[in-house]
Amino acid sequence: MAMNNLSLCRPMVSSSFGVNPTQADRSSHPVSLFIRLNSPSMSFQSIKFKDASRGPLSRECHCIPVVSEWGTETIPFSLIKDRPFIKMPIIERTPSKLSTYQILEPGMIVLENYVSLMDQVDLVKICEKWAAGPGGFYLYRSDEDYVRQMCFGRNWDPETGYKNRYRSNGFKPPPVPYELISLAEAAIQDAQIYVDELPSMYPDTCLARFYNNFGRVSLHQDCDESSDSLRKGLPVVTISIGSIAEFVYGYTRYYKRLKSYLLESGDVLIFGGQSRHIYHGVKQIGSHTSCDLDELSRMRTGRLSLTLRQF
Ligand SMILES: O=C(O)CCC(=O)C(=O)O
Numbered sequence: 001m002a003m004n005n006l007s008l009c010r011p012m013v014s015s016s017f018g019v020n021p022t023q024a025d026r027s028s029h030p031v032s033l034f035i036r037l038n039s040p041s042m043s044f045q046s047i048k049f050k051d052a053s054r055g056p057l058s059r060e061c062h063c064i065p066v067v068s069e070w071g072t073e074t075i076p077f078s079l080i081k082d083r084p085f086i087k088m089p090i091i092e093r094t095p096s097k098l099s100t101y102q103i104l105e106p107g108m109i110v111l112e113n114y115v116s117l118m119d120q121v122d123l124v125k126i127c128e129k130w131a132a133g134p135g136g137f138y139l140y141r142s143d144e145d146y147v148r149q150m151c152f153g154r155n156w157d158p159e160t161g162y163k164n165r166y167r168s169n170g171f172k173p174p175p176v177p178y179e180l181i182s183l184a185e186a187a188i189q190d191a192q193i194y195v196d197e198l199p200s201m202y203p204d205t206c207l208a209r210f211y212n213n214f215g216r217v218s219l220h221q222d223c224d225e226s227s228d229s230l231r232k233g234l235p236v237v238t239i240s241i242g243s244i245a246e247f248v249y250g251y252t253r254y255y256k257r258l259k260s261y262l263l264e265s266g267d268v269l270i271f272g273g274q275s276r277h278i279y280h281g282v283k284q285i286g287s288h289t290s291c292d293l294d295e296l297s298r299m300r301t302g303r304l305s306l307t308l309r310q311f
């Protein structure tokens with residue numbers, strides 16, 4: 001499988017990148033009421049969040065962590081459930097569903113179904129190359145086995161930001177895979193057609209997170225990048241793979257004013273420009289995922305998010 005075909009996931013903007021009115025329900029609902037209704041494969045019953053009764057998210061800023069047990073090194077963690085030989089069927093690399101987009105706020109957009117199934121499988125494989133090695137996934141909450149992370153390009157951790165070039169185990173993060181760089185750049189270029197004043201950026205760092213079905217990330221702003229990057233509003237690009245995630249966001253930390261959006265496998269979320277400092281978090285992970293992805297990638301049940309930024 002040719003990895004460099006990743007660029008093919010970029011939709012033809014003029015033909016397949018229109019707004020699909022049926023997708024309009026996906027965003028801007030109050031958090032507590034949000035139900036995704038628009039997908040034939042997903043009804044209210046089929047979205048099972050593990051802990052729907054969770055209260056407001058606590059505040060977390062990447063600059064000011066609220067937990068002290070960050071950075072626990074753990075035993076190797078493979079993204080893959082097991083390693084059977086899978087004969088890959090020939091599948092089109094173009095997205096199977098129509099790519100659409102939703103503008104969430106000025107400078108903030110989701111490119112829905114942007115990454116084709118086969119490119120998602122490739123991205124899982126690329127991450128898996130590093131996942132269980134010394135630079136691979138580690139727990140950042142020692143008492144909660146919910147979210148693991150690893151870095152490409154630059155080391156980042158919630159306690160020290162980008163200050164430590166090496167992980168606590170002495171490992172320097174591998175370079176950002178070029179497939180991820182070109183995907184992020186293509187996504188930004190496509191987004192710039194619809195979003196005013198969205199600057200370009202060259203991703204030199206990528207934070208990969210793997211959430212199991214109890215995973216979440218508290219409300220925070222991404223504010224550890226260089227002052228130049230922040231001042232220019234260089235966008236943050238997150239690729240979602242696997243289980244659906246309830247992403248919450250808003251210009252305030254006030255829980256009731258947050259909006260919510262369900263990110264699905266293959267979606268790319270971008271926020272930059274005026275929204276670069278927006279508060280955001282992952283409230284919960286649902287059990288719904290793509291059976292095809294499950295079968296082809298053998299990724300563990302959960303969500304892989306790949307967040308690219310320019311330091
Ligand atoms: O996983 C996500 O979608 C968001 C992750 C995030 O906010 C971050 O890494 O700063």
Ligand SMILES: [Fe+2]
Pocket residue numbers: 220221222280
């Ligand atoms: Fe973030």
